[in-house]
Structures are given as C-alpha cells and as structure tokens.
Amino acid sequence: MSLVSRRPMKALALGIAAATMVGGAAQALAQAVVVRSTGPSAAAYPMGKKLPANASVSLKPGDHVTVLDKSGTRVLSGPGIFTMTGAVDRNAGVGTALASLMARSGGARTRTGAVRGAPTEAPVGPPAPESVWYIDVSKGGTYCVADPAQVILWRPNRDADGTGKLAAPDGAMADVAWRAGNALKLWPAASVPVTDGQTYKFVNPVGQTVQITTKVLASVPEDPLEVANLLADDGCTAQLGLIANAAGN
Template sequence: MCLVDTPRKRQGGVRTFAAGMAALAGVMLAGSAVAQSVVVRSTGPSAATYPQGRKLAANASVVLKAGDHVTVLDKAGTRVLSGPGTFTLNGAVNRDQSGGGTALAAMMTRGAGARTRTGAVRGAPTGPVAAPSGPENVWYIDVSKGGTYCVADPATLVLWRPERTDEGTGKLLSQDGSMADLTWRAGSALKVWPAATVPVVDGQTYTFSNAVGKPVKIRTMVLPSVPEDEVEVAAAMAAKGCNAQLDLLANLASAEQSGG
C-alpha cells in the first residue's frame, strides 16, 4: 500500500504535536505553581531584593546577609529564613516544623468556617479567655490596628478585637457617610461586619473608633475569586496591597519557630 503524505495529514500531525507540547507545558507550570513561595515579611539589608509579596520560583536560592530575616510561605507552611546563608526553596525547608501546614490551613479557612466561629460569639462566655496576640484567622479584620484587608466574602466578613474580657463598643464610618454602632459581648472577640448598614465596597476606606485608642483606617479590597492554594492566596493579597494579612501570616511563622 502506498501512503501519501498530504498537507492535511501534515497539519494534523503538527496539531497533535503542538497539543502534546502544550499539555506537557501545563503540567510543568502546574508543578512549578505548587512549589513556588511568596515572601510575606522581609527585614534587613536584603529587604529590597526580597520585598514583601515577591513570588519566588520553585528551587529558587535565597541569598541572605547578616541581619536579614525573610519569612516565606509555601505549600509546607511558613518559615523565617535568617542570614547570613543561602537557602533553597525546594518545598522541604519547612518540613522540620510539626503542624506548620495544619496551622496555616486553619488560619486561612474562609466562608463557612468563619460563619461557624462567628456564630459562637452569640453564646455567653464559659470562663476567662486569654486574649491572643492577633486574629486566629487571616480573613478577620483587626480593629485595633486597621490597614488594608483583602475580603474573600463580604457576607461573612468579621471584625476582631484583642480585648475580649469586657463588653466592647465602637463605631464604623464609611467614606461614603454610612455608619454603624458596634457592640461586642463580654468574652467575645468577633463581630460580624454590619453589611446591611455599612456595605463592604471594593477599595473603600472606613474609620473605626472607640473610647480606647486612636481611630484606625480600614480599607477593603474584595477579591473577585479566591484561589484554593494558600501560596496563591498570599500572592493575591500581595498584589492588592493587603499587607496586614501578610503580616499575620508572618507572625504565625515567628510563633511556630519560637515554639509559641
């Protein structure tokens, strides 16, 4: 039998080859995305080289000088890299931290998890509760510090306060003039954002004030979609300038490394 090489056959072969190469490239890119890291805090002489929010490729080498402290987040969790030294981000740099990935996953839980914990604030406190140094969830807004916060779901946005022993009050004022009075029950650190009276608007600035401390500014950045991967979530936060949340992730790393 004589096999004829026609232009149609050649085009089909080219398409098959191109499709195969595209699939291979997709697999390679997916693997790279899973393994990459994001800088969530950086101090020291090399801070300009590794600024907060920088994404680092898989197996990238981080070269640090004396006095450098760079906190990175990858699929294994968070870790503080301290100079001088060279560190390879191969996905194994955090394996020595027991529970690091679990703590990170818990902190980044959103949606139903936030609603469940928020619902718990409606009950009476069962006893004295030690106030943590920061929110236990990266999606909570710390009203004692303010800052720019990325919002996963405006309907489940939560305000967090550090002093939970006594009843607390405050006022939330939007730049558009809408306003709401807030009350935290004794023993509770959480309060649902009053979206019915003060809508959560992308890029909007709000002022929170109470009888204790100075008023703070809160800016909300609503994410159109939220990645499932923790590293990509941190990257999205960095792109929106949500440094308050990146600082919270960095604090988690510091607490884990110090055994706190």
C-alpha cells in the same frame, strides 16, 4: 498550499498556544511568598514578594526572612544563600496551625451579630486575630475578603464592653458594639456593604481612627500558598503577617 494541508498546521499552532498559556499560568504561582522580613536585606525581600522556583535568596548577617511555600512556613536566617525548591520537611503542628488560621469558618453568628468561636485561653505574647480573615480594627490596613456577607471585625482588648463606628465614603454609617469577653463582631453589611476596593473609616472612642480597605476575592483556593499569592497580589500585608505568626516566627 491547499486548505486541507493548512488545517493540521493551524491545529498544531493552536495547541502550542494553549500549552504556552497553561505554562504561563503555572509560572504565575510563586514557589514561595515572603510573609515577614527583617534585617539589612528587608528592602530586597519585602513582605508579599513572590519567589519563583529555584530562586536564590542571598541574606546578610542579621537578616531573617520568613517564607511560605508548599510545605509551610520557614525562617531563612543570614548570612547565607537559600534556594527555593520547597524540599524542606516541616513540623506537622505548624501545618495544623496554618490550616486553622486560614480556615474560612471563624465562628458562629449569634442573633445580635456577635460571633462565637474565638479561643478563651489567654494568648501568648501580643494578642493577634485567630483567623487570617478577621479584620483588626486597632490597626486597619488592606484586607482581602473571602465572603463579603460574613466579614468579622476583631479587637485586641476583650476585657470590657467596646463600641466603635464604621463609616463608608458615601456617608453610610453603623455602630459596632462588643460585649465584654468577646473579641469578634460581624461587619454590619446591611448598613455598610462591603465593596471591592472601597476604603472605610473605623472610629474608636478609646483608640486611634483607622482606614480599612477591602479587596473581595472572586474565589478562595484550598492551598495555603495559593491563598498567600492572592494576598500578596492585593497588598493584604496584615494577613500575610498572621501567616508568619502561625509558625511562631
């Protein structure tokens, strides 16, 4: 076979390879992501599990699995078999709440490092962060970070002044102080930089000491399902739980 005749075949092979790569990338994004799971089948559908298109979810009596798909969040309640097609209508209010929760702008920084912008109304039920990007210092865990220079620390009790201490494994430390009425505080990045994969200790004089692991995202997509995929990949389960809360599930 001549060199001339081999070139079209080579170009065709490259085209097929490129199409295969694109197809594989598209398949990597799940049709839905589990954001909460309770009941007998919770182990089979744990938080963070990705469900491909047309996947069947088989649930037993007492099962409640909350999933996020392209249309928003919904609760699958057993018994029953559910197919992940995404063809489910949602309440517009749920979509608005989800968009607000996942917005990257969570408040305006003041000169003292405090952050304004949190709702002043009393929360319904147990208090929870108003943004998926806030770090709950009362629980700790693994948190995905959109912007390492603008990480917000959140506390559930804002009734009085509060203090804590943030420490890195290399010995770097910084005090964190909240004023009464404020639940938000900017992470002291100048003293304790936010590093991808690093685990920090937060010491609370009036609460438990927790571990906080940060996973810095290279970029943050606009689509909530794509964000949930990234959170699931990095094990940021606390943030997935907040997504379930957005729909009141």
